[in-house]
Structures are given as structure tokens and as C-alpha cells.
Amino acid sequence: MTLPTPETHLRDVTRIVEHRSTGEQEFLQSVREVLDTLGPVLAEHPEFIEAGILDRLVEPERQVIFRVPWTDDQNRVQVNRGMRVQFNSVLGPYKGGLRFHPTVNLSVIKFLGFEQIFKNALTSQRIGAGKGGSDFDPAGKSASEVMRFCQSFMTELVHHIGEDTDIPAGDIGVGSREIGYLFGQYRRITQRYEAGVLTGKGVGWGGAEVRTEATGYGAVFFAQEMLARAGQGIEGRRAVVSGSGNVATYAIEKVQQLGGKAITASDSSGYIVDEAGIDLELLKQVKGVERARISEYAERRQSARYVTGGSVWDVPAELAFPCATQNELTDVHAKTMIANGVRAVTEGANMPTTPEAVELFQEAGVLFAPGKAANAGGVATSALEMSQNAARSRWDRDKSESRLHGIMRDVHESTFDASERYGRPGDYVLGANSAAFVTVAQAMLAQGVI
Numbered sequence: 415m416t417l418p419t420p421e422t423h424l425r426d427v428t429r430i431v432e433h434r435s436t437g438e439q440e441f442l443q444s445v446r447e448v449l450d451t452l453g454p455v456l457a458e459h460p461e462f463i464e465a466g467i468l469d470r471l472v473e474p475e476r477q478v479i480f481r482v483p484w485t486d487d488q489n490r491v492q493v494n495r496g497m498r499v500q501f502n503s504v505l506g507p508y509k510g511g512l513r514f515h516p517t518v519n520l521s522v523i524k525f526l527g528f529e530q531i532f533k534n535a536l537t538s539q540r541i542g543a544g545k546g547g548s549d550f551d552p553a554g555k556s557a558s559e560v561m562r563f564c565q566s567f568m569t570e571l572v573h574h575i576g577e578d579t580d581i582p583a584g585d586i587g588v589g590s591r592e593i594g595y596l597f598g599q600y601r602r603i604t605q606r607y608e609a610g611v612l613t614g615k616g617v618g619w620g621g622a623e624v625r626t627e628a629t630g631y632g633a634v635f636f637a638q639e640m641l642a643r644a645g646q647g648i649e650g651r652r653a654v655v656s657g658s659g660n661v662a663t664y665a666i667e668k669v670q671q672l673g674g675k676a677i678t679a680s681d682s683s684g685y686i687v688d689e690a691g692i693d694l695e696l697l698k699q700v701k702g703v704e705r706a707r708i709s710e711y712a713e714r715r716q717s718a719r720y721v722t723g724g725s726v727w728d729v730p731a732e733l734a735f736p737c738a739t740q741n742e743l744t745d746v747h748a749k750t751m752i753a754n755g756v757r758a759v760t761e762g763a764n765m766p767t768t769p770e771a772v773e774l775f776q777e778a779g780v781l782f783a784p785g786k787a788a789n790a791g792g793v794a795t796s797a798l799e800m801s802q803n804a805a806r807s808r809w810d811r812d813k814s815e816s817r818l819h820g821i822m823r824d825v826h827e828s829t830f831d832a833s834e835r836y837g838r839p840g841d842y843v844l845g846a847n848s849a850a851f852v853t854v855a856q857a858m859l860a861q862g863v864i
């Protein structure tokens with residue numbers, strides 16, 4: 415049998431995915447983005463082509479779609495769609511968050527699950543990849559509606575998860591409140607206190623210290639490493655951050671702790687610019703405690719203004735942290751940012767930068783860190799939570815944060831090393847995809863055709 419060349423193989427696999435997943439825009443985008451960079455790895459490892467590694471990798475091991483019925487506060491019956499995509503378990507049990515947002519559909523969950531394979535491999539924590547969620551919109555729902563929805567969601571999900579099979583966590587719309595309701599229902603149905611079945615739990619009942627902060631902190635640690643390699647730093651630099659959930663909030667906190675100045679935050683209605691630097695206590699109060707709109711922040715703080723048109727990317731800064739959602743930073747934004755002198759873009763969210771924008775940054779010599787490397791701190795700390803649950807132990811904050819810091823340094827190093835090895839030093843997109851793919855592919859090769 416003569417093997418196809420890497421180029422032919424990549425084209426064939428892309429075609430199959432396009433055919434099978436017609437219309438799944440986000441999923442196809444994430445697959446193309448990875449496949450586009452794997453030529454050099456396949457040239458070095460023809461055995462991956464021979465074993466059909468990629469053909470298998472792009473097809474989830476299992477996909478579950480289910481009805482989630484619940485009653486609202488007016489006693490009306492509501493129905494949402496729930497799903498869990500168990501993408502790959504070659505490195506460990508499926509691991510990845512749940513997203514509750516009206517934009518959730520199978521394409522979105524598959525793209526997130528696919529990204530998770532690579533991200534989780536980069537953490538070196540022996541976790542496979544999955545993702546799930548629902549088109550349920552938590553906005554404007556009462557706490558008891560959210561609870562009833564979570565209980566109904568778990569009544570089906572319980573059949574598919576377990577501490578050694580699949581361990582969900584949070585994502586957009588799912589924080590420790592929702593994880594609490596989900597865990598309670600799991601415990602009730604199974605009659606087991608299986609702490610390691612969900613991560614992102616409250617620290618008083620099995621959660622890990624620093625899990626809430628981990629994704630945001632981790633992204634800034636990654637940026638710090640990337641900047642240091644280029645002889646630069648965070649201190650004294652202006653940073654624009656999008657979003658105002660956990661990732662954005664704790665990215666802002668870490669930027670400030672490292673002497674930088676984070677000046678923006680946003681939500682779906684608009685954004686705020688605070689030239690005095692974001693007041694974190696106020697941001698946490700408005701978004702975390704009150705679950706109010708970001709405009710409230712500007713109403714309570716003189717140095718801040720609230721803007722509804724455009725985006726945070728119009729605000730000049732040397733550092734940028736997209737921490738909101740997929741495809742929020744486009745080529746139009748990238749041009750403005752480059753003209754305004756941006757030096758580093760670090761993705762706190764999953765795939766927030768469009769492929770055209772990534773290309774523009776890379777051509778302009780802007781340091782660019784893809785989410786699957788830069789935001790791996792969240793899921794890595796989830797794996798640390800699983801370890802603590804299994805050992806029935808609990809680490810303090812210092813130990814938890816220093817483990818996170820160490821993991822992010824390692825993720826940076828392995829990503830950079832792979833970028834060098836495969837011929838494009840400093841191309842963190844190619845580096846992250848290649849390093850992760852080699853790890854996963856070798857394990858798949860060893861475990862046979864399954």
C-alpha cells in the first residue's frame with residue numbers, strides 16, 4: 415500500500431469532515447484550523463497516516479442528545495435540548511465543561527469538544543476530552559428555575575458520566591451555583607458521594623482552591639512566559655480584556671497583580687473603559703454578586719465610561735485578552751489593534767479570534783497565544799481537583815496556584831519547543847496543535863484501532 419502524502423491525507427480528511435458535518439460552521443472552523451498546521455508532523459510520522467489517526471480523531475467517540483423538560487415560575491412547561499459529546503478518551507476519562515447559552519448547538523459543542531482534546535493533552539494531566547451543554551438561557555431566570563433546569567438536565571446526564579468515565583465542569587453560563595445543583599441531583603439519584611464526578615465544586619464541599627480563578631490567571635501566566643521569551647513583560651502595560659465572567663475577571667486580577675493596567679470589560683450589551691484601571695471589587699459585585707449589566711459599573715464609577723457601539727478592540731493597548739466567546743475578534747478588529755500597537759494577543763476564551771485575524775497578527779509579528787494552550791489552566795486545575803478528590807485531600811491556595819503556574823510554564827515550553835521543531839519558532843498555533851497531536855496520536859497508536 416502506498417501512503418498518501420501529508421497534503422493529500424489532510425485534504426481527504428478535511429473533505430470527509432465537511433461532508434459529514436455539513437453546516438456545522440464552528441466545528442469545521444476548529445478542525446480546519448488544526449489540520450492546516452499538521453503537515454510537518456505527518457511528514458515526520460507517516461505511521462500516523464497509516465494508522466488512520468486523524469480519520470478517527472475528527473469523529474467523536476460518542477454523542478448524546480436529550481430532551482430537558484422543566485417548569486418555570488409560572489408553572490409553564492419549558493423544553494430545552496441537552497447534549498454531551500464524548501470526543502476522545504485515549505489519554506483519560508472524558509473531561510470538559512458544560513455551556514448553557516442560547517447559541518449552543520451541536521456544532522458549537524463539537525468545536526469545543528474538539529479543542530478540548532488538544533488543550534487537555536497539553537496540560538499533561540491524563541484527561542480525555544468531552545463537552546456538553548444546552549440552549550437554556552440563564553439570563554433573567556430565577557435561581558429556582560435554574561435549579562429545576564439543572565436537576566432535569568442531570569436526570570438524563572447521570573447515565574453518561576462518572577468519576578472514571580466523564581467528568582463535566584463549568585463553561586459559559588455554568589458556574590459553581592449550577593455545579594452545586596447538578597452535583598446535588600447526581601448524589602440523590604446515585605446515592606453516592608462521588609466527589610470526582612464534577613469539577614468546579616464549591617471549596618467547602620470538594621472543590622479546589624483557585625479553580626474559579628484558574629483560567630484567567632493561567633492565561634496571564636502564559637502571556638507572561640510568551641512576553642518574557644521576547645524580552646518583554648506585563649508590568650506597566652495597558653491591557654484590554656473582553657468579557658466579564660470568571661475568565662475575564664481573573665485575567666484582569668492577575669494582570670493587575672503583575673503590575674499591568676487592565677482597562678476594559680464587556681458583556682453582550684456593550685463595554686466599559688476605565689482609564690484608572692478596572693476596580694475589581696466593583697466588577698465582582700456588579701457581575702458576580704448582582705448578575706447585573708456591565709453598564710452598572712460605569713454608573714457607579716466616575717473614571718469609567720460605558721460604550722454600546724464597536725468593541726473593546728477599538729481601545730488602544732499593548733496587551734489583549736479575548737475572554738468572552740468564539741469569533742469575537744475579527745480581521746477588522748485585528749487591523750485596528752495592529753495600527754494601535756498591540757504586542758500580544760492571548761486567548762482566554764475558546765477560539766475567540768477568527769482565522770483571518772490570527773493570520774493578520776502573525777504576519778504583523780504580534781505574539782499570538784491560542785486558547786487551547788493559553789486557557790488550559792482551567793481544565794488543568796480541574797484535573798488537580800480530581801486528584802484531591804481521589805486522595806480525599808485538600809491543598810491550600812499557595813500550593814494550588816503554584817501548581818497552576820508550573821503547569822502553564824510547561825504548556826508554554828512544550829508549545830514553543832514544538833513550534834521550533836516543526837519549523838516556525840514562535841508560531842504558538844502550530845506549536846500547540848503539533849505538540850498536542852503527537853501526544854494524542856502516539857497514545858492512539860499504542861492502544862490499537864478502536
Ligand code: GLU
Nearest residue numbers: 510511583584585793796
Ligand atoms: N470549560 C473549561 C474549558 O474550556 C473548563 C473545562 C473543565 O474544567 O473541565 O476548558
